[in-house]
Amino acid sequence: MNAADPVVQMQDVQMVFTSVDGDRFTAVEGLDLEVGSGDVVAIVGKTGCGKSTTFNLLLGLERPTSGSIQLLGHDPHKEFDWFRSKLGVIFQTDRLLPWRTALENARVGLEILDYSEKEQNDIALQWLHKLELQGFEDAYPHELSGGMRQRVGMARAFCLTPEIFFADEAFGHLDQSTARRLREVFLELVTESRKTCLLITHNIHEALEIGSRLVILGKPGHVLADMETPTNATRAEMAEFEDRVLDIIEANEVVG
Amino acid sequence: MESEATRSELSPARAQEAWHARLLSVLAARKEPIISFGVILAAWQVASFFLPPYLVPGVGAILAAFIEIVASLTLLGDVLTTMGRIFLGLVLAFITGTILGVFMGFTETVEKYTLPVLHFIMGIPALSWVVFAIIWFSHVETRIAFILLAGCLPNYALIIHDGIKSISKEYLDMLRALRPTRKQLFSKLILPGMIPAVLTSWKVNLGLAARVVIVAELVGATRGVGNKLLLAQELFEMPKAIAWTLVLVTFLLISQFVILFLEHKLLRWRPAKQGGMAT
Numbered sequence: 001m002n003a004a005d006p007v008v009q010m011q012d013v014q015m016v017f018t019s020v021d022g023d024r025f026t027a028v029e030g031l032d033l034e035v036g037s038g039d040v041v042a043i044v045g046k047t048g049c050g051k052s053t054t055f056n057l058l059l060g061l062e063r064p065t066s067g068s069i070q071l072l073g074h075d076p077h078k079e080f081d082w083f084r085s086k087l088g089v090i091f092q093t094d095r096l097l098p099w100r101t102a103l104e105n106a107r108v109g110l111e112i113l114d115y116s117e118k119e120q121n122d123i124a125l126q127w128l129h130k131l132e133l134q135g136f137e138d139a140y141p142h143e144l145s146g147g148m149r150q151r152v153g154m155a156r157a158f159c160l161t162p163e164i165f166f167a168d169e170a171f172g173h174l175d176q177s178t179a180r181r182l183r184e185v186f187l188e189l190v191t192e193s194r195k196t197c198l199l200i201t202h203n204i205h206e207a208l209e210i211g212s213r214l215v216i217l218g219k220p221g222h223v224l225a226d227m228e229t230p231t232n233a234t235r236a237e238m239a240e241f242e243d244r245v246l247d248i249i250e251a252n253e254v255v256g
Numbered sequence: 257m258e259s260e261a262t263r264s265e266l267s268p269a270r271a272q273e274a275w276h277a278r279l280l281s282v283l284a285a286r287k288e289p290i291i292s293f294g295v296i297l298a299a300w301q302v303a304s305f306f307l308p309p310y311l312v313p314g315v316g317a318i319l320a321a322f323i324e325i326v327a328s329l330t331l332l333g334d335v336l337t338t339m340g341r342i343f344l345g346l347v348l349a350f351i352t353g354t355i356l357g358v359f360m361g362f363t364e365t366v367e368k369y370t371l372p373v374l375h376f377i378m379g380i381p382a383l384s385w386v387v388f389a390i391i392w393f394s395h396v397e398t399r400i401a402f403i404l405l406a407g408c409l410p411n412y413a414l415i416i417h418d419g420i421k422s423i424s425k426e427y428l429d430m431l432r433a434l435r436p437t438r439k440q441l442f443s444k445l446i447l448p449g450m451i452p453a454v455l456t457s458w459k460v461n462l463g464l465a466a467r468v469v470i471v472a473e474l475v476g477a478t479r480g481v482g483n484k485l486l487l488a489q490e491l492f493e494m495p496k497a498i499a500w501t502l503v504l505v506t507f508l509l510i511s512q513f514v515i516l517f518l519e520h521k522l523l524r525w526r527p528a529k530q531g532g533m534a535t
């Protein structure tokens with residue numbers, strides 16, 4: 001694989017769910033997407049338009065009904081185990097294992113990658129502290145607030161040094177000021193390591209702040225627009241950009 | 257830990273005082289069950305004044321019979337025999353039931369074939385199994401083991417199956433994104449995820465097994481609580497019949513307590529039950 005080759009390549013991907021009653025539901029249809037190495041792509045779109053489903057497909061957790069998906073030149077579903085240690089995910093819901101403490105949850109990825117116990121704890125603690133969770137290392141998920149749980153889930157992802165980062169509304173459950181601080185932590189991590197990163201968000205400011213590119217998805221999951229984000233934009237430019245994005249999303253709604 | 261350290265520093269007299277205070281507070285916290293049982297005992301005693309002792313023996317007579325059992329090694333042996341049978345039958349049913357439940361949880365084909373059969377078997381009354389066992393087997397212990405297995409295996413399999421099914425796909429996906437080995441997936445998700453179901457299955461089956469084993473022991477067994485109950489009935493010895501029952505219930509409660517203790521240890525991560533409907 002050449003450096004110039006896209007890290008993520010989706011071609012005409014379709015995902016149809018079939019319920020037990022045989023009802024078919026198309027969640028993704030005709031999705032084409034390419035992401036280059038080191039790109040930070042923000043993905044926006046209406047609720048239920050298939051953003052999380054797209055992530056599941058990219059992670060190899062679901063098999064597309066048709067179309068082809070390549071990550072780092074490999075098929076994430078067919079070559080499932082090839083992706084060991086290559087993918088890092090912050091899920092939309094925290095998905096903390098209830099029987100593990102914050103620390104044990106944060107280090108689960110390191111356990112799977114067979115790090116030594118000392119390394120596991122050192123790295124996990126470092127991230128828990130960086131995410132402002134000191135004092136809660138031994139708390140079980142039900143003893144934490146929603147935002148704290150989400151941050152443990154972030155620590156779990158940040159502990160790893162994957163090739164590609166996926167973040168599904170990582171900052172959605174936090175108050176504005178915490179969200180901003182953590183976005184900075186995230187941005188620092190991503191830019192420092194030059195990781196390829198896909199980021200789903202409902203917050204267009206967040207998309208502008210972190211992403212260098214913005215992909216707007218329509219329903220069922222396909223690309224409506226794909227644009228560079230303005231850098232160092234003034235308030236007025238930001239507002240204008242936001243209006244444009246919302247217009248595109250709403251235009252799709254009317255047609256659909 | 258902390259209270260133990262401070263206690264050892266107290267003088268003996270103070271320590272005893274503190275112990276009494278603790279006992280009182282423990283009793284006070286349990287005052288409702290103490291009152292309920294006290295009322296039952298009192299009512300029983302009053303009834304025994306008016307009814308013949310072979311129907312309603314006095315509390316004292318029952319207590320004497322109870323102490324006779326607990327104090328005598330051979331009689332206690334009967335209780336331990338019964339408990340041993342229950343335990344052995346349950347372990348056997350647990351192992352086979354867990355294997356079946358795990359297979360059902362992971363393989364849809366196995367699930368489709370076995371689930372309806374298990375539900376059907378669950379509908380068969382314990383007494384039917386007793387009758388079948390007498391016809392099919394001549395060896396007493398084989399009969400009892402068979403009856404326990406037939407009664408408890410479906411229960412174990414269904415509860416374990418349910419426990420595995422209830423492990424959220426979200427957790428599975430979270431771990432699968434990390435590409436774990438099969439062994440890692442089992443030890444990090446499936447095993448901890450099914451522990452609550454395992455504990456529930458033991459709680460349910462312990463009670464079931466105790467009821468079933470007594471019936472099984474009524475026929476052909478020369479030892480065990482069921483056999484002793486039968487003897488008491490033949491000789492019309494009501495105090496003994498009650499005392500034997502009490503001994504068995506006591507041992508069962510102790511076993512239940514052990515499970516509750518394990519549950520407390522293993523399920524520390526669960527949110528404490530916040531007062532339910534009854535407040």
Ligand SMILES: Nc1ncnc2c1ncn2[C@@H]1O[C@H](COP(=O)(O)OP(=O)(O)OP(=O)(O)O)[C@@H](O)[C@H]1O
Nearest residue numbers: 017025026027046047048049050051052053054092
């Ligand atoms: N496993 C599934 N089975 C059936 N339908 C599904 C499944 N997963 C998702 N869907 C459907 O696919 C559609 C897209 O879901 P998805 O979770 O991808 O939306 P989303 O864009 O992430 O929305 P949100 O912004 O609210 O998170 C929804 O209508 C959902 O009901």
Ligand SMILES: [Mg+2]
Nearest residue numbers: 051052053092
């Ligand atoms: Mg989603």
